[in-house]
Amino acid sequence: MKKTFTTFLVFAALSLGIKAQTTTWSFENLSDGTITENTPINGLEINASKVWTVEPNTKTFGTDQYTKRLKSGGGDRSLTFPVTGPGTIEIAALSSSTSEPERSFTIEGYTLFTKAEGDESTDYITMNYTGPATTLTLTTNAGINFYAIRYTPNGEKPVISNKLWDLSTFYSATGEFTETCIKDGLVIYVGPTPEGSSKTLTMTWASSNKSFNIDGTKTKLAGQLKAGGDSKIDPDTNIPANRVIKFKPTSDGSISVGAITGSTGQDRNVIISKYNAGTISVLTTGNTNIVEGANGFEPFSTDYTYNAGDEIWIYADNNIQYWFVRFTGSVDPDFNGELSGISTNTIEFYPEIVISNREIRVTEPVDMEIYAISGYKVAEQKNTTVITTQNMEHGAYIVKCTSSKGKVVTKKFIK
Incomplete structure (x- = not known):
């Protein structure tokens, strides 16, 4: 396996990370x-009850490049690998069919889907495992x-502090973000398409150049993230339901956002807020109809108390x-925006929930609600055993099922 690293000189000293010990199983040495026989690889085992194939093929996932692939050739093939307890599982995998980029596999009943291949790199498929050693x-x-x-x-979480997220590095091969994008603790949450709209909700990446005043230095950035419209406020919760950028602070610090109006001369506002337990509190609002100064455009800034x-x-x-987001304190590197706006304090594993690409079924009639990860409710059906997706x-979504006896089940799924 070969790693490639890209250095952004302006921001190289702005973050520090310490990772927990990671075990990687790749197929480079096969x-x-x-x-045709069960094959162990440092604890992982390929079950050869059906034939697998190893062949040369170079692909990049994240910043990791692999030069061989293990082909299942079909369904009902299995691998086993050990875990020592709760942790993060990342799978570098692609569908074997370009016409069907989304194909599924399961890990202990949890269904995961392959993603369409990126032009230069593809994201790992990620699962948060919460069970015991097994x-x-x-x-x-x-x-x-x-x-891989x-x-x-x-274990001890990585430390990320004094972080500047350069949004030109949140590159989208198609130019459009229609799903949540997560990188180094920053979440770009697009959200569901508003009811009645025929146009898919997007935020759009574009290559262009603007300079901003960062720590007194005129700094040129190479890309922007276009909001594409306003953030709709959910009338039930009074929180933004889409087009939100989020991170989770773990200390005091100063927040800065590089932002410019999307239409020259038009007054448009960026809002920096804090969210906690279903409540939004505005920290500052800034008019993005601004003029470039000697050191570039001035970011919008506010102090934050943890x-x-x-x-x-x-x-x-x-x-x-949006051009960049900066926080001078420390942030949670594992934050992914999940469960915002939803209480999941009561979780009981009954009734059983069965999730497929087209629907969700349960074993007894319940009230079913489906939420986007922002807390925005996208579907609801009363006294039913099935709801279409x-x-x-x-x-990523959360389904919440409430039985007639008041028992509650919540389960995350990826559509």
């Missing part, structure tokens, strides 16, 4: 050809090409251009 089984449902599996146990459970939410009242946008 001989090319078919696998050996997990991965089973394919169709032809999938595997490049990584497991990082929970309070446990706070999340910083950044959104707008119209289409603006076929027309929902791709992304």
